[in-house]
Amino acid sequence: GEDVEQSLFLSVREGDSSVINCTYTDSSSTYLYWYKQEPGAGLQLLTYIFSNMDMKQDQRLTVLLNKKDKHLSLRIADTQTGDSAIYFCAETPYTGRRALTFGSGTRLQVQP
Amino acid sequence: NAGVTQTPKFQVLKTGQSMTLQCAQDMNHEYMSWYRQDPGMGLRLIHYSVGAGITDQGEVPNGYNVSRSTTEDFPLRLLSAAPSQTSVYFCATEGRRGTEAFFGQGTRLTVV
Numbered sequence A: 001g002e003d004v005e006q007s008l009f010l011s012v013r014e015g016d017s018s019v020i021n022c023t024y025t026d027s028s029s030t031y032l033y034w035y036k037q038e039p040g041a042g043l044q045l046l047t048y049i050f051s052n053m054d055m056k057q058d059q060r061l062t063v064l065l066n067k068k069d070k071h072l073s074l075r076i077a078d079t080q081t082g083d084s085a086i087y088f089c090a091e092t093p094y095t096g097r098r099a100l101t102f103g104s105g106t107r108l109q110v111q112p
Numbered sequence B: 001n002a003g004v005t006q007t008p009k010f011q012v013l014k015t016g017q018s019m020t021l022q023c024a025q026d027m028n029h030e031y032m033s034w035y036r037q038d039p040g041m042g043l044r045l046i047h048y049s050v051g052a053g054i055t056d057q058g059e060v061p062n063g064y065n066v067s068r069s070t071t072e073d074f075p076l077r078l079l080s081a082a083p084s085q086t087s088v089y090f091c092a093t094e095g096r097r098g099t100e101a102f103f104g105q106g107t108r109l110t111v112v
Helices: none
Strands: A004-006 A009-013 A018-024 A030-037 A043-050 A055-058 A061-066 A071-076 A085-093 A106-111 B004-007 B010-013 B019-025 B031-037 B043-051 B054-057 B064-066 B076-078 B087-094 B101-103 B107-111
Touching (some): A018 A030, A018 A106, A043 A071, B004 B087, B010 B019, B019 B031, B043 B064
Parallel strands (some): A009 A106, B010 B107
Antiparallel strands (some): A018 A071, A030 A043, A030 A085, A055 A061, A061 A071, A085 A106, B004 B019, B019 B076, B031 B043, B031 B087, B064 B076, B087 B101, B087 B107
């Protein structure tokens, strides 16, 4: 079945850029998502990309997709302390069973 | 517009007890799903529904039942709670495939 993997922890200084990485195994056309989870809260969708795209930019967020390597990254420019949270990569296939497969999450710690 | 409402927010059960986690949405979405989140892991799909009267199993369905009598409600039942079901449970809804999945705030369940 599908599998999504992420590194567990990332620490950056305020003002630096953060890059969170994800790899996935689904070989079919797929939607790929980045969610943010703050402590005690549900998941908030940050951005998503379809697997036929290479890049998507939305204000401070840039998503890069390397289809050959099945590697997805989320870059946060000018990282702020409010960006401290757990970031989940997730994917769902374009056809077939409609279910999100999540990575285990990357905890981003932003130091002042 | 409440979005996705889960009740209760917290619950402690004794082993063998039964209970129902409630999920209600006011967005008229056909697709609803239940996930559980365990420490160090991403969310895993328990059950999902593509519309009223239609449900199907996800990745970890054992020990849980669901029903979907209306578009708005998608309750999750634990028939005989076990300590392995201690987790945070999230309900989600989604419109068209590939659009944003909206998550509830979660129910933190502890089984002792």
